[in-house]
Amino acid sequence: MRLSIIIVNFNTLYYLKECLSNLHNLTIPFKFETIVVDNGSGDGSQEWLKIQSQGRSLFQKYILSPENIGFAKGNNLAIKEAEGEYILLLNTDAFPQRGSIERLIDFLMTHNQAGIAGPQLNFPDGRWQRGYNSIPSVRRSWMLLFNDVQNLFYPRLCSMAGKLNLARPKKVGYVDGCCMMIKKEVIENIGFLDESFFFFVEDAEFCYRAKQKGYGVYYVPEAHVIHVRGGSSAEKDLEKAVKFRREAEKLFIVRTFGENAWARYSRIMYVNFFIRYRIARFLDRSSQHYFSCALKEFSKEFSKELTGN
Secondary structure, eight states: OOEEEEEEESSOHHHHHHHHHHHHHTOOSSOEEEEEEEESOSSSHHHHHHHHHTSSOSOSEEEEESSOOOHHHHHHHHHTTOOOSEEEEEOTTEEEOTTHHHHHHHHHHHOTTEEEEEEEEEOTTSOEEOOEEOOSSHHHHHTHHHHHHHHHHHHHHHHHHHHTTOOOOEEOSEEOTTEEEEEHHHHHHHOSOOTTOSSSSHHHHHHHHHHHTTOEEEEEEEEEEEEOSSOSGGGTSHHHHHHHHHHHHHHHHHHHHOHHHHHHHHHHHHHHHHHHHHHHHHHOGGGHHHHHHHHHHHHHHHHHHHHTO
16 A cells, blocks of 8 residues: 555535545545544534445545544544555645645655655645744744745745746755655654644644654645645634644643743744734734734733743
């Protein structure tokens, strides 16, 4: 078995159907399996999976959890059942384009040191989307404002580079867990996704451990994936999603770099989001609500530090 595709679903039945249909239409030219894990959905997903499994199905295996056990634990359930040499973690709202799965595998096959690869992500309207980033750290927090400026130019620059065939694979801190191709040997050497992370940062933490063991993490722009971003149910409640992310970042930074690093990180992030919120009022009103939620979350951390509680 060359490939195991793992899809974790939670209350996104519409996207799950579209995701499985897209995979079927890709006509992938080698043997692969698709494993669906449902995290206690209440939207009819589990009933649909049971019915589909009785006939000629778009998936080979399915696992039903009675409750939402989180992204990492859900993926781990399927990884334990996976038979492929390569493991593709795929969100229900992520749609690989024709040939992209093969390109990710080919890159890992031809680069011995590479262990994890991620594609170029795009919004459904074709706009560039960031699919990789630096590992969360104090150093990275200083760069966020610069990243905002980058994001104003990257969509056009990357689109132009793609048309001119100038985009090249490069090492990155981590690739987005919405579409992450992994050599199975990486999992055998470093272990499964860390289930301490319920949602968010588990992709960064996994890539960090892989890099610590000498594996390269690569962005491969020749592979393209349409990612709705926000289609997953956890992101529909923005305030809850921002809270999950802040808690996950805290867990990772404290465990990896220590309490003092988190104190510095949270101070810088508070100032960052304050500035970004102000800028968004004039330049990008669509992001204003997100920055407002993030500012509220980090203001809690900032207040704890000031009061010593």
